[in-house]
Amino acid sequence: MSVQALQSFFAMGGYAVYVWPAYAVFFIVLIADTCSPIFRRRRLLRELNARVARQSARQGQASDKTSPTQTTP
Amino acid sequence: MKNPGLANACAAMLRRDLTLAWRRRGDIAMPVLYALIVTMLFPFALGPEDSLLQRIAGGVILVTILLSMLLALDALFSSDIEDGSLEQLVLAPQPLALMLGMKILAHWITTALPLIVATPLLAAMLHLPAAVIPVLLLALLLATPLLSLLGAVLVALTAGTRRSGMLLALMLLPLCVPAVIFAAGAVAAAQQGLPWLAPIVWLAAALVLAVALAPLACAAALRIALDA
Amino acid sequence: MSNWIPLWLHKLSSPPTFYRFAGTLRPWMMAFALLLGAIGLYGGLVLAPPDYQQGDAYRIIFIHVPSAWMSMFIYGVMGVSAFIALVWRIKLAEVVAMESAPIGAAFTFITLVTGSLWGKPMWGTWWTWDARLTSELVLLFLYLGVIGLYHAFEDRRQGARAAAFLAIIGIINVPIVHYSVTWWNTLHQGSTVNIFGHSKIAWDMLWPLLTVTLATKFYYAASLFRRARTDLLALESGKEWVRQIAAREGKR
Numbered sequence: 355m356s357v358q359a360l361q362s363f364f365a366m367g368g369y370a371v372y373v374w375p376a377y378a379v380f381f382i383v384l385i386a387d388t389c390s391p392i393f394r395r396r397r398l399l400r401e402l403n404a405r406v407a408r409q410s411a412r413q414g415q416a417s418d419k420t421s422p423t424q425t426t427p
Numbered sequence: 428m429k430n431p432g433l434a435n436a437c438a439a440m441l442r443r444d445l446t447l448a449w450r451r452r453g454d455i456a457m458p459v460l461y462a463l464i465v466t467m468l469f470p471f472a473l474g475p476e477d478s479l480l481q482r483i484a485g486g487v488i489l490v491t492i493l494l495s496m497l498l499a500l501d502a503l504f505s506s507d508i509e510d511g512s513l514e515q516l517v518l519a520p521q522p523l524a525l526m527l528g529m530k531i532l533a534h535w536i537t538t539a540l541p542l543i544v545a546t547p548l549l550a551a552m553l554h555l556p557a558a559v560i561p562v563l564l565l566a567l568l569l570a571t572p573l574l575s576l577l578g579a580v581l582v583a584l585t586a587g588t589r590r591s592g593m594l595l596a597l598m599l600l601p602l603c604v605p606a607v608i609f610a611a612g613a614v615a616a617a618q619q620g621l622p623w624l625a626p627i628v629w630l631a632a633a634l635v636l637a638v639a640l641a642p643l644a645c646a647a648a649l650r651i652a653l654d655a
Numbered sequence: 656m657s658n659w660i661p662l663w664l665h666k667l668s669s670p671p672t673f674y675r676f677a678g679t680l681r682p683w684m685m686a687f688a689l690l691l692g693a694i695g696l697y698g699g700l701v702l703a704p705p706d707y708q709q710g711d712a713y714r715i716i717f718i719h720v721p722s723a724w725m726s727m728f729i730y731g732v733m734g735v736s737a738f739i740a741l742v743w744r745i746k747l748a749e750v751v752a753m754e755s756a757p758i759g760a761a762f763t764f765i766t767l768v769t770g771s772l773w774g775k776p777m778w779g780t781w782w783t784w785d786a787r788l789t790s791e792l793v794l795l796f797l798y799l800g801v802i803g804l805y806h807a808f809e810d811r812r813q814g815a816r817a818a819a820f821l822a823i824i825g826i827i828n829v830p831i832v833h834y835s836v837t838w839w840n841t842l843h844q845g846s847t848v849n850i851f852g853h854s855k856i857a858w859d860m861l862w863p864l865l866t867v868t869l870a871t872k873f874y875y876a877a878s879l880f881r882r883a884r885t886d887l888l889a890l891e892s893g894k895e896w897v898r899q900i901a902a903r904e905g906k907r
Contacts, residue, residue, distance in 0.1 A: 580824065581821070584804060584817045584820060584821060585804065585807065585817075587808060587810075587813060587817070588804075588807040588808055589807075594800070594803050594804060594807055597796065597799060597800050597803055598800040598803075598804065598821060600796070601793045601796040601797060601800070601828070601832070602824070602825075602828050604789070604793060604832050604835065604836070605828075605831050605832055605835035608835045608836065608838070608839045609835065612838075612839060644820075644824070647820065648817070648820055651741075651813070651816045651817050651820055652813070652817055654813065654816075
């Protein structure tokens, strides 16, 4: 494809100011729509793992307290 | 003996709500004051020319009254939720839709009726021709119950939430577009000397439909929102 | 013999099964969406000839019209699953309804913005109070209302049911708004615009349009699957199958 053809493609017959922003909005909105659940999922799994870790830690602590080998409060 | 019991329950519901509203008379005056102040601001914002004010008067009054009603709508169930009487109502043997219909009627009497009474004053402030005022009042008599009924369904939906003021506006105002169009259409037609009956009849038809369906929808919405 | 379909649907509506099902299907949906989108947009932007009236500005049609169709299609899906969620109280239907709303709002927003970017060179205005445009705007507000109501509740399932109810009210309302604005327009004799001046659209322009439409359908499926999977993880966070997934994927 020649440079001139490419240039005329990007010029969109003088309507580049309207056509390309429209396409930009289309892609930006859809990319944002795709990304938001990805981030949400990551955050969710992190919280979940933290909660599981806390729970198991608390259980470990509870068993420590009942054991007679406990030294400091 | 069922029907007299039902009629008694309806009357008791209406009486209770009207008594409660009467005990807090100051709250009844609030929407009217709000509408007066908003209407007062328009001439200052747009300039005092009679012709301009006359042209926009119908629409301004309708939108102002819609917003004043929105302001009061939030309180429709809030005190009943706080003191738990709404839950009693849900559990009561009487049909919930009918009882809610009575509550909506009481709410319409205490908020919309004062606004309609004040409408000639608002119209005079904006120099609306006296001949158009009956049409405006008729349109309001049909449009305000429609808004009360529609709004009650949405208020019932938000009953279980804490922050509901702006959310209610976001949900209600798009649903109001047809009511505003027909009410304002009737007023504009009357102002131009055109036949104004058609939009009024459309409003009446919508009101009949809403009277039949909205209390049922309101009951269903309340059951969803209170079902914790 | 013919009851394997309800049985299969019943199985599918259980969250862990749907989670796996959506997980295997989602990459294919996204791949189809990207492939068809690339083909359709190449056909629309490069191969299709300029319009004899609108020049190259009409090329916005290839995203505007599919988005507009999707905004209504997704509202339909949301309404149907809202109905199912309210009547049969199926958790998956609530998830589908509530996770459709943001995607629908995104497509409605795209429709409005691309429409006004198209309207400016063609009609000389960004916006006009036409029935079609106003209905689309009301549709956006409805989507936002559904999303707002869903998030206003502390209990997610209760919020989903309340918002589902609002979605059903909206389904009744949108046609009423459309016809009342049409009536309003005839009263005011305002700026009536005719987007589809020539109803016969050339094949060169039609096939990219249909291809992009298909691509947006696949995109919706992929996005819905991704969102529904995330939402199911959040809703079922106490369950064992979610903990297993969290433990497996947390290590990576």
